[in-house]
Amino acid sequence: MSEFGFLDFNLVPLLPEVFLALSAMGFLLIGVSFGDEARRVIPWYALLALLMTGVLVSQVSFDDAIVLGGMFKADAYSGFVKLLIIGGVMATLGLSMRYLEQEHIDQMEFYVLVLLASVGMMFMVSAVNLLSLYMALELQSLSLYVLAAFNRQSPRAAEAGVKYFALGGLASGMMLFGISLIYGFTGSLDFGTLTASMMVMQPVPFAVIFGLVFLLAGLAFKLSAAPFHMWTPDVYEGAPTAVTALFAMVPKLAALALLMRILFEPFAYLVPQWEQIIIFLAVMSMIVGAFGAIAQSNIKRLIAYSSIGHIGYALIGVAAASEGGINAVLLHMLIYMAMTAGTFAVIMAMRRGGRSVERIDDLAGLSRSQPILAYALGILMFSMAGVPPFAGFFGKLMIFQAAIGAELYALAIFGVVASVVAAYYYLRIVKVMFFDEAVLMLDLNVLSGPQRFILACSVAFVLFFILSPSAFIDSTQLAAAALFPGR
């Protein structure tokens, strides 16, 4: 490996990641040295560190710099997704602080693990080598496994953590097997070299496609796309709500961004081969998401199925294999993230007698006891169901437009039908809140300032997206164009 000789020291494109990683390690040392005194300030420092990382991401010039010997690429696409990731993580931290205190699990390790997971996700979207991709994915996954079991007193959280860890390990194994096949038949792990190999190797050896299938299966697990979704409801239900909020918002975005980079960079010449797989995953996810949620009585399980369904819609956009498709996926995930943040603020407000409750029936009579909360969740549920004029409608609209643009008519029609079925369970929550009689009232004034702020932002986004959609679509378009340079 003589190429190590002239590796450059250019770490400037890595500045945001390095800063965030150093902050996380610094907080770990501060937290372990100062104990209880540090516990109160570290959440705010973590938010500040994320904010500064966001500023760094937006300030670092992209110009498609590839550093670390072809391991890491900073382009407009990764920059945009990183900003979304940081935004999602900041929203999660804002939601988490009060919740962790209420549940007596407000240890500083939570914030350190969340920051490390963010570093992993930021590396994921910038990875342009199968090795750095795997390393980044594991950094993210290992942090998330621990977070899932963060409430050590709760057997269900432990179960969630173990389940997530065991199945996640299996998925990583499948991915590594796929990567080894791809490496064995192309002799390279680098995305650029792989692209060139795929171009000249026509027809592509069967084993490479076999490897791609395993790679996609591993990624589908991280995305919780059906039929690799089995862990999702259990982990969402068992993990502390703050962690569930993180799971629902951020890692899927990172995994989806990674999936799109893999499919549109090294495997851009294999579209007919992978398109069938993505369509299968999309259809299965939409079916599971729509029908699985109907029988749920726990709101976190319901959100889990809802997220499986939304991944299904996003995969329609991936299957379209066009710039418009990527654009639609990014916009859809952005809107989904905003809606989820608000939904989890309401879930965290569901407490009775100081204990958190999670049944959908517990929301009964909310419109009389806490009308603002009820209307907020009502708006968010209508938006999730894709009812115009709320933001959720536009995400789905763009996705279906991209599918029709790629002549995937059947898939688009299927998506519409699935979202009609899904509307049933979103509207059921509205029905419970507004028309059912409360047996027991929920506690009043549970939410902290940051939680209220996030709920307000989320609802405002959903309501007023229609006034200026171009503000968001322009930036997703730029990001999509960076990944799909006129092929």
Add this chain to the structure above:
Amino acid sequence: MFNETILIEYLPILIFIVLALGISGAAVIGSLLVAKQKPDPDKNAAYECGFDAFSDTRGKFDVRFYLVTLLFIIFDLEIAFLFPWAISLKDIGMFGFWSMMAFLGVLTVGFIYEWKKGALDWE
């Protein structure tokens, strides 16, 4: 690019796998087929230097052993990385040097954390 010679280089590994599977399989299956099997409780008991077995082999033991094992693995890996790094240092230059320093720095942070947290105190 794909070519057959890469696979030929891996042939010894394939042969080794087949041999390993064959010999170990032959030992296990052979004794199962050929040897006379007349188990009784004394034969099935765990062998403890001729004494009667004192206790079950699957006893509970302190969870702290796991912690020590995990901490050991981290530093074991560190050594496993340090040896090839030390030998090839003159080829990998300053980039290689600082890469390892970053790695050691991260490990040191973890070490300080576990020390302060009391993971190394047995009592």
